[in-house]
Amino acid sequence: MQYIYVISALILAVAVQQGEAIKCFVCNSHKDANCALDIPPDNLLKDCQEDYSTRGKGIPSYCRKITQIIEFSVNSLPPDSRVIRTCGFQNQTSTNYCYQRAGFGGRQVVCSCDTDNCNGAGALQASTMGLVTLLAALFAGKWLLQR
Numbered sequence: 001m002q003y004i005y006v007i008s009a010l011i012l013a014v015a016v017q018q019g020e021a022i023k024c025f026v027c028n029s030h031k032d033a034n035c036a037l038d039i040p041p042d043n044l045l046k047d048c049q050e051d052y053s054t055r056g057k058g059i060p061s062y063c064r065k066i067t068q069i070i071e072f073s074v075n076s077l078p079p080d081s082r083v084i085r086t087c088g089f090q091n092q093t094s095t096n097y098c099y100q101r102a103g104f105g106g107r108q109v110v111c112s113c114d115t116d117n118c119n120g121a122g123a124l125q126a127s128t129m130g131l132v133t134l135l136a137a138l139f140a141g142k143w144l145l146q147r
Helices: 002-015 048-055 128-146
Strands: 023-025 045-047 062-070 080-088 097-103 106-113
Touching: 023 062, 023 080, 045 048
Parallel strands: none
Antiparallel strands: 023 045, 062 080, 062 106, 097 106
């Protein structure tokens, strides 16, 4: 019977990770060309709580990637494209979703997601705490079964 309680507590610990702030890539390809790479370098990865919590908007809960494309010369500026990656505070759409906007001479693709590093290309990572807890659950289960 104790085995069930231990496993239940460990599964709950793996599933609930409220204390962890989200980590996102934060950059603008206009300032750093590495931002436009499919998988940005780790030096562009930021802890959103540390970088944004002092701005008075609360703790960011999702990541955003914006791809801007200016298709022809506007106001004497040449055609251009940029990738902007950032932490997000208030999501107007659902997370893990992309939408497009278009206007005179340009368009945007805006994507939002709610897991660490998700505003890179296909960056799925399990949290370190979740992996440690899972390993502890496996060892505890093995130990309890041997008793």
